[in-house]
Amino acid sequence: MTPSPVVKTFWDEPTGSWQYVFHDPATMMGAIVDPVLDFDPLAGATRTRNADAIIAYVQEAGIEITHILDTHPHADHFSAAPYIQSRIGGITAIGEHVRKVQKLWQGIYNLPDLPTDGAQWDLLLADGDEFMVGAIPVRVIFSPGHTLASITYVAGDAAFVHDTLMMPDSGTSRADFPGGSSADLYASLMRILALPQETRLYVGHDYAPEGRAAQCCATVAEHRATNIHLRDAPSEAEFRAVRDARDATLPLPKLMLAALQVNIRGGRLPEAEENGRSYLKIPLNVFETR
Numbered sequence: 627m628t629p630s631p632v633v634k635t636f637w638d639e640p641t642g643s644w645q646y647v648f649h650d651p652a653t654m655m656g657a658i659v660d661p662v663l664d665f666d667p668l669a670g671a672t673r674t675r676n677a678d679a680i681i682a683y684v685q686e687a688g689i690e691i692t693h694i695l696d697t698h699p700h701a702d703h704f705s706a707a708p709y710i711q712s713r714i715g716g717i718t719a720i721g722e723h724v725r726k727v728q729k730l731w732q733g734i735y736n737l738p739d740l741p742t743d744g745a746q747w748d749l750l751l752a753d754g755d756e757f758m759v760g761a762i763p764v765r766v767i768f769s770p771g772h773t774l775a776s777i778t779y780v781a782g783d784a785a786f787v788h789d790t791l792m793m794p795d796s797g798t799s800r801a802d803f804p805g806g807s808s809a810d811l812y813a814s815l816m817r818i819l820a821l822p823q824e825t826r827l828y829v830g831h832d833y834a835p836e837g838r839a840a841q842c843c844a845t846v847a848e849h850r851a852t853n854i855h856l857r858d859a860p861s862e863a864e865f866r867a868v869r870d871a872r873d874a875t876l877p878l879p880k881l882m883l884a885a886l887q888v889n890i891r892g893g894r895l896p897e898a899e900e901n902g903r904s905y906l907k908i909p910l911n912v913f914e915t916r
Contacts, residue, residue: 654689659828718747730804
């Protein structure tokens with residue numbers, strides 16, 4: 627029997643982001659996936675509302691957190707991994723190719739002193755790596771396309787697929803960020819959809835089309851049958867034509883230039899200056915208006 631973790635979902639409406647806690651009911655050991663640090667771009671203010679809700683749930687349920695897992699350096703929200711670790715512990719982890727993302731954005735932000743060896747995380751994970759959360763085996767699938775560094779966490783019969791798939795009525799995730807590739811995304815999707823048909827796939831975002839309630843999970847079988855970008859088993863060329871045409875119409879995420887300079891630091895704000903305040907840099911005229 628494939629182990630089945632208990633999955634608790636947390637929705638952040640301002641960024642359309644899903645956050646997760648999964649745990650082994652036998653040992654009560656668990657992990658957190660893609661926690662959000664709130665950011666108000668108009669006020670330039672951070673808050674810990676999302677992270678505190680996760681911490682409260684973990685403590686009330688009696689879960690011991692062993693890992694705090696990011697699937698990739700996010701472009702639409704700040705990671706709350708360091709904040710949560712400082713409160714309840716756990717190993718922070720991300721895919722090993724985050725180093726490539728750090729080097730790419732180090733140049734864009736002109737941050738010559740930024741370490742680009744991934745040392746901001748406790749653990750860098752490679753394709754095929756495995757670790758345990760209680761009695762739940764967790765396997766890593768390198769899943770590039772949305773970013774250079776994206777990974778999927780397969781935890782028993784649940785998989786946290788980040789920004790590869792959306793919900794079936796929304797299709798798949800964009801692949802037009804620096805380092806993104808619709809060809810890589812197609813290959814990643816094929817690996818994910820090769821998981822057992824009953825595997826629960828938990829997505830990173832949902833933007834609730836046509837006013838429906840936000841959703842976060844569908845099985846491999848459901849995606850194969852109904853996902854609007856995949857249900858007709860498109861070839862790579864067919865998929866890329868649809869994905870690339872769609873991406874050409876999308877504006878950049880409104881928090882991208884703020885979020886990535888935090889997330890390439892592992893979710894930490896830039897080092898405070900002599901007045902005790904941190905500042906974000908916005909590179910001008912690197913990206914074109916869409």
